[in-house]
Each structure stands twice: as structure tokens, then as C-alpha cells.
Amino acid sequence: MVATVLVAAIALLHVYILVLEMFLWTSPRGRAAFGTTAEVAEVTKVMAANQGLYNGFLAAGLFWALVMGVLAEGRAQAFFFLGCVFVAGIYGAMTASR
Template sequence: MQTAAQVLVALVALIHMYFLVLEMFLWDTPRGRKVFATTPEFSRQSAPMAANQGLYNGFMAAGLVWSLIAGDPVARPAQIFFLCCLVVAGVYGAATVSRKILLVQALPAAAALVLVVTAG
């Protein structure tokens, strides 16, 4: 179970690295506009906000990566902290922006959190 938990934590970190790339570098491109269903005008105007949001996703990914390489006693509490942050952010995003965020962000983080906690 421990291996499955670590694999899922790594997957969640990769997802958030992908969000960083999408929001910081691809936001105002055809790919970014397609993923986020935005218009060229909106993506151009909101690019600084999206880059800031991408940076936050990068910090979450960095925290999860750090938790994977940190030794005891830091690794597990760090994973729990960062995964809880992502679940809360995903629930808030689903309530305020799009329900899709619940599936893309909160659900993978919640699944990883359950495995981390139960793997003990």
C-alpha cells in the first residue's frame, strides 16, 4: 500500500506540474485556450493572473516532490499537508469556477491522501 500511495502522490505532483506549464506558459496559446475554454481576448487579458495561479500549482507540486524525497519524520506529514491543501483548493475551485476542478484536482489528491493516511 505504501508504494501505491507514493506512486499516487507522484502522479498528483505531475498533474500540478502540468497545470504550471498550462497556466504559466500555454495560457494564451491555442492549446491553453482549448483546455480552459477561453477566448483569445480573455486569455490575453488574464495571462498575468493565470501565470500567478500556475506558480501556486508549481509550489504544490514542489512540496509533493519534496515530500517524496524527504526522509522520516517529514515525508508523511508533508504529504498530508500538501494533499489537504490541494483537496481544499479543488473543492473551492469546483464551487466557484467549474465542477470539473473537483475531478481533475480534488479527486486525485483525495485518493492519494486516503492512501497516504491508510498506509501509515
């Protein structure tokens, strides 16, 4: 039960990031979330949409694992996509700056 809730929370977080990057990147909310100016956001909006798409793929994989059953048939999918999230998080932590 706890594993299912955590996987669902991570999937929903990635859906939120998808929305920020694909649809709200140039809005005041999107710019505030990522600390960009209006000018930078406008120039980088295609790149951000691409990043958002990747976050959507991570969310889709985690939802797939939930449908299959995180502790049953979907266990391998959950581990794979959580591993992808982990690696992306480590890379982001190493390369992001405030």
C-alpha cells in the first residue's frame, strides 16, 4: 500500500512538472518555478516542452506500473521508471544551480 501511494505521488509530481514545462513555461507561475526571466523563458520554451515530454513519459511509465500492480506484475516497470527518476534526479542535483 505504501509503495503504491509513493509511486502514485511521484507520477503525479512528474505530471505537474510536465504541465509547468510544456504549458506554463512562459507564464509567471512557470518562470517563478524555474527562476527564469520572460526573455529566457521565451527563448527556451521549445527546449522546456521537450523536457516536459520526457517527464510525461516517466509519469506514464509509473502509471503503467500502478495499473499492473506495483507489488505484482508491475514491479519491474515500477523499478525501471523509478530508477530513471532517480538517475535524472541525481543528474539534476549535480548540474542545477540556484
